Amino acid sequence: MATTACFIIVSRNDIPIYETDAGSATKREDASQMHQFILHAALDIVQDLAWTTSAMYLKAIDRFNDMVVSVYVTAGHTRFMLLHDSRNDDGIKSFFQEVHELYIKILLNPLYLPGSRITSSHFDTKVRALARKYL
């Protein structure tokens, strides 16, 4: 389990639709803000990088100090962004793939408006479980 991990899902309109703190480190408010800032800034890089490869998992695309941003871009250009300080590439990849499946299930919900905030508590629980499992 990583000490710091912040997971965020950004819709294709660059709006965060899900965010969770998956890290085991004690949360400090300014630190979690910093995480968001880093992830937000990384969007610029994702935006260019997503078109250069056919893979959905873009690996670690950005870093600030000792924190690394790994990104997974779905076909619908929804971005899963993970801020972490551990280097467990395989685990992160599996994490992203499983979250993608969960996300697809959310999308299949006819009452879910694509691009709106994911409020399902079930999704949240599952994502947290995945984070514990892989990160």
Add this chain to the structure above:
Amino acid sequence: MEPDVSVETSAMIRIAIIPIGKIPHQTLRDYYSMFLHHHTIPLSSISSFYTEEQKSPFTNQPWETGSLRFKFILGGEPPSPWEDFQSNRKILAVIGVCHCPLSPDLDSVIEEFDGVCKGYASARVTRCFGFFPCDSQLEDGGKKGENLRLFPPADRQTQEMHLQTMLQEIAASLLMEFEKYVFQAESAGTILKTPLDSQASLSSEEVIKAKKRRLGRAQKTIGDYCLLAGSPVDANAHYSTALELARLTADYFWYAGALEGSVCALLIDQLGLKDPSLEDEVRYRYSSVILHYKKSFIPENAQRVSPLSFELEANLKLARYLCRRELAKEVVDLLTSAADGAKSLIDATDRLILYVEIARLFGTLGYQRKAAFFSRQVAQLYLQQDNKLAAISALQVLSMTTKAYRVQSRASISNNSHTNEVGSSHADSGKMHHQSVVSLFESQWSTLQMVVLREILLSAVRAGDPLAAWSAAARLLRSYYPQITPAGQNGLARALANSSEMLPSGIRCSDPALPFVRLYSFPLHPSQMDIIKCNPAREDWWAGSAPSGPFIYTPFSKGEPNDSSKQDLIWIVGEPVHILVELANPCGFNLRVDSIYLSVHSGNFDPFPISLDLPPNSSKVITLSGIPTSVGPVTIPGCTVHCFGVITEHLFRDVDNLLHGAAQGLVLSDPFRCCGSPKLKNVSVPNISVVPPLPLLVSHVVGGDGAIVLYEGEIREIHISLANAGTVPVDQAHISLSGKNQDSVLSISYETLKSMLPLKPGAEVILPVTLKAWKLGLVDLDNASGSMGRQLKDSSSPSLLIHYAGPLTDCEDPPKESAVAPGRRLVVPLNMCVLQGLSFVKARLLSMEIPAHVGENLPKPVYLENSASKEAIGSETKMDGLVKIDPFRGSWGLRFLELELSNPTDLVFEISVSVQLDSTEDKLSNGQDATEYGYPKTRIDRDFSARVLIPLEHFKLPILDGSFFMKDFKPDGAVGSRNSSFSEKSAKAELKASINNLISRIKVRWQSGRTSSGELNIKDAIQAALKTSAMDVLLPDPLTFGFRLVRDNLSQESGDSRPKGSVSAHDMTPMEIVVRNNTKEMIRMSLNITCRDVAGENCVEGTKATVLWSGVLNGIAIDAPPLQESKHSFSLYFLVPGEYSLVAAALIEDATDLLRARAKTNSPDEPIFCRGPPFHVRVIGTA
């Protein structure tokens, strides 16, 4: 670290610009901007100032194409410890700038300048420029030291020319100085040191190596000067030597420096060329540079000094060189690794510069979010410094990030919109659209946005910029109130209040704070002030302008574009208008709105401000009003609010977007919903146009505007007062009715209104209107029994529509339809409240017969004039007039319609019945004048019932015809004939008409108290009553019997003294019986005549017969031809005087079906018996 480094930085000559004496800030900036134009001096232009004293060391100087580059540093800078390593870091020239009008004493200027120059040991050229000297100073200046240059007053262009020349001269001097230095360096071998070279490193360990190292460093420095002198080829040659020597001596730091210089020389040499191979070369060499800077890192003195900043600078230089979108990935990598170095930097300023540069480069690359991220880092570093200037810098940097974080101040958006427009013409339009959609829902990265705004607020407070602080606090509060605790909200409110205290009153801010304002509704004109379009082409100019029904779309509105979303609204100059807006304060503090009014940009509207308090978490609908002042369109984008000491404009559109986003779950919260206000559909702002003044009619009912309470059927006259409250006379007016129960308005005095036109402003006219209450239906009855209020709300009352208009101004030019001033419509609702009055219980038909006297000519034979019967009673009282001879029955008859009425009200009613004897159309009683008979009134007390008798006039049809029994015959099929159907129909219609005629002549009026009076509607009652017995009432008997005294005329005339129709006892009285056949067929009958006394005993037969007779009385066989009468004579001899009655009865033989139907027999064998009415005979005489 240094800001703004690039590969070419190595070729720039630093010149300090120092203000000397007093110079206003603005002037200094002005002068400085003049310098900036001349940052590059071509070598070709300085040849006139250049004198070659000895052979120039710059052998390959490109005199035609080369140039010297200047970097002006305003205010100068302290000498860098690294200036030996990079000669371009030296301040090589100092230019003093003096504003002569403020520094009259040139000596002191020179003195001060010399003092300043002492601080710049490395400066090889010093000049002091004096601008705008006066004449005496000019004269004086000529004699002063050679360093002083005076610029005679001239326009800017001339001065710039002058300055250019001066700078060319400086350039030439510098070039010559460089030559001198190179000679000196080559020969003497100066000792060049950097802070990196510790005492230890230059130990006597390897003297030869140290000497070589020194040589290499000298070569590198010469190369630097060659670069500064604009000779890249020479530079390159020296750098090559330096590289060689540095590699040999493992002087990695200097190796990297020389390599950097060589790249710069390469670029300067190939100026303007951008081929990929050059790029690759630069990239390759720079990666080597970076590598060697890394290598030169010496752990032991890392605490004190480190070459890291040079490594980072090299990174930035390469990044800047490569900074293009195609190479974004590479640049990002460089910048990321540069950013990684930040935490190893010792000096906070270096870190600041690094972040600034990274942010700038990301910005150039188009990575706005990255740039914003690093800008925020810069701002945080500034904020750590905790002084006002740093806070100002932080504020400025942060305000640059607001766009990327979408927390812009509205002021900056409006500024940017122009630049965006230019840019967007080339930009991908789809992307623009996408961004605009996103911008609707700004509060998305709310955590970041709140942090940024909070930092802006903090830095603005520290920087002492109350407006920026106010704006940031307002944005924070407005957009993120759901995520701020009530305590935090209070804090922000306090920050707003504190900031406003420092602001001048009446200052405006483009960012609205609270409350949220949304459009609630545009009330249309009240129906009393409705505006309608004029159609001057028509007589009824108001027609077609108002919607004619409850339908939004009517097929009658001609193919106009059906743009229902944008309705049109017309306002009138000088007439106040109201708009409802809803305010919401979702925060936890009491909000005081000092004033709020409609914000109108068109300038033809005077809004009225109001002030109010909004309690925490509340919303309020308020009415904002104003007066249109001039003709033209009006747009109302929002409200201007004065709250927290600052004036802001709140646009309706923003809140609409917010609510739209909230509806989709994209925005944090709906401020109105969380205040408990119900959901409201989007209200669109209509197109509003202002028209010139119109007349304005105001109405009220004289005697109170309350409901007019009427009982069913009550008739009352009311007066409606119309006054012109406008400023324009009413020229045309027309009254019409609308709504339900229009027939309850009996009359309107149109003439009264017409005669008063034109109605001047302030004039009044009183209009009488007669009303009659309608009859309550079943539903209405329920309502009436219920509450009064419901009855009032019930829109069953009619209303008067008064269309009116002012004078027609532009009648001459019909083509301009819009020029026609609209008219107005006044709706005067007649609030009638109808109460239940007398209620009808039942109706009955009553009939009674009074036997006729047997006389010579009484009753008159039916074939005589019908009216004869009435003549007989002409002299009698009116009451008696009702008793009429039934011409068919031959007896006196009286028929009444009995109405039973109950009075459920709490009033006393008096009923009067009148029958209008207008019988000109009545076939049975024609020749009569119209007369009315009144009868005593019947009084019905409350909760009582009473019966009212209504006399019915006798009337019957002359012939008993088969037509009335058509339906009875049909099944038999024998008698019913088709060819007679027409006459049958007409006969039926005649019957019906006669019933209606009868009913219409009867009027039942009531009166209650002094004022209320009305009429009962008894039509239905009578019809119901007549239905059952219509046949009996209307159809004649088949046979009419009549008795007559047979006398000669003489004796009748002489017997005037005797009562008419009297018979003497003991006298043979000849009589005859007349039998009339009322059918169209021959009737054979057997006739019997009996005479009864008052006791009803048969006095003709029996043992005690008191009447003797001659002739036949029983079983008289008579054949009555159709519609003819037959007579039978007999005589009676009365023994006893008194009253007798004669009765005739006939047994009809071989009765037809018609007769059977009339007699309502059940079986065909039943004998048909026809009995006449009794006839009175008064026998006088003595017994």
